[in-house]
Amino acid sequence: MTTSALMSLGMFAFEAATLPFNEVTRSQEWSFGEAQRVGDRPAMQFLGPAAEKITISGTLLPGLGAYSGIETLRDMADVGEAHPLLDGAGRVFGLYRIDTIDERGGFHLGNGVPRRVDFAIDLTRVD
Secondary structure (H helix, E strand, O other): OOOOOOEEEOOEEEOOOOOOOOEEEEEEEEEEEEEEEOOEEEEEEEEEEEEEEEEEEEEEEOOEOOOHHHHHHHHHHHHOOOEEEEEOOOOEEEEEEEEEEEEEEEEEOOOOOEEEEEEEEEEEEEO
16 A cells, blocks of 8 residues: 655655644735825735745654654755645645744653654745
8 A cells, every 4th residue: 555645845745654744724915016195095006926825734643754754854944945845636836945844842751752743834935
């Protein structure tokens, strides 16, 4: 039985064996220029698409995903390059850079290794 990726960022596949996620949040903005007018509302001009951000969040538990997946994404972020983002159905979202990786560990073992790690990865689309 083969596993399929939930999503991929470049060559990194988010899947049960690497870094499964619980939620994907997508936020998109559009820009408008504003010119003040005397005695009237401001004149608006559409400038085009602005920031588009995606947050991928989830929880790692023993036997569900590998902590090394977060480290792989940190290594990718260190390079500063954008990577294509695709969902499991093959839909291409565009090129995204990694802006932040947040993680919070809990329920630590005697050696300090967390039994639960909540994570969030913030991506921004670049053209």
